[in-house]
Amino acid sequence: GAVVSQHPSWVICKSGTSVKIECRSLDFQATTMFWYRQFPKQSLMLMATSNEGSKATYEQGVEKDKFLINHASLTLSTLTVTSAHPEDSSFYICSARPDRNQPQHFGDGTRLSIL
Amino acid sequence: QKEVEQNSGPLSVPEGAIASLNCTYSDRGSQSFFWYRQYSGKSPELIMFIYSNGDKEDGRFTAQLNKASQYVSLLIRDSQPSDSATYLCAVNAGGTSYGKLTFGQGTILTVHP
Numbered sequence: 301g302a303v304v305s306q307h308p309s310w311v312i313c314k315s316g317t318s319v320k321i322e323c324r325s326l327d328f329q330a331t332t333m334f335w336y337r338q339f340p341k342q343s344l345m346l347m348a349t350s351n352e353g354s355k356a357t358y359e360q361g362v363e364k365d366k367f368l369i370n371h372a373s374l375t376l377s378t379l380t381v382t383s384a385h386p387e388d389s390s391f392y393i394c395s396a397r398p399d400r401n402q403p404q405h406f407g408d409g410t411r412l413s414i415l
Numbered sequence: 416q417k418e419v420e421q422n423s424g425p426l427s428v429p430e431g432a433i434a435s436l437n438c439t440y441s442d443r444g445s446q447s448f449f450w451y452r453q454y455s456g457k458s459p460e461l462i463m464f465i466y467s468n469g470d471k472e473d474g475r476f477t478a479q480l481n482k483a484s485q486y487v488s489l490l491i492r493d494s495q496p497s498d499s500a501t502y503l504c505a506v507n508a509g510g511t512s513y514g515k516l517t518f519g520q521g522t523i524l525t526v527h528p
Contacts, residue, residue: 306458332514334515334516342520343503343518343519343520343521344459344503344516344518345518346515346516346517349514349515393458393459395516400514401447403447403449403461403464404449404461404516405461406451406458406459406460406461407458408457408458409457409458
């Protein structure tokens with residue numbers, strides 16, 4: 301149980317392109333999902349908390365206009381990287397949990413490369 | 416500032432030995448504690464979680480928590496080469512930050528045959 305699916309696994313695109321990443325909870329409903337970013341040889345950094353039916357909560361230093369989050373249903377959250385630039389290249393990972401007292405389970409991650 | 420600290424390693428142990436991974440945290444209000452394993456190029460995978468002081472065992476893995484010392488550890492018995500990975504300690508904050516995980520920088524474990 302507690303399977304989280306993330307799509308796509310890899311994205312390579314040109315600078316200035318917008319990229320959408322999907323995160324789905326497959327066997328449970330998630331009112332809250334989390335988006336992380338991980339640079340090479342570094343740990344996970346929380347970018348934002350995605351809340352179903354309301355605005356996402358962004359961590360300090362994360363540009364909300366650049367990283368658009370939409371949590372339109374109890375099983376789907378999307379992260380759109382707008383006007384992506386090479387410095388946005390990273391490993392983006394989402395997570396979700398069945399309820400607030402359960403551990404977070406991670407999707408497989410999306411490796412984003414901006415040329 | 417809320418922090419989670421781990422020895423980055425690398426920690427190298429021979430096959431069959433016990434690997435001991437340690438983590439300290441700064442926020443006394445932290446509620447729950449997790450160990451994730453991350454293979455190179457992959458996303459983290461939950462290994463253990465612990466909420467109460469003491470030991471929790473699951474197969475070859477034992478998590479230990481000491482809230483008074485703000486210390487959590489993971490023991491891996493009978494280490495196997497397949498255990499070679501980065502181990503991330505994560506802490507679930509309390510209060511208004513409940514539910515958010517703060518990760519340590521990870522400990523690289525290498526189990527050699």
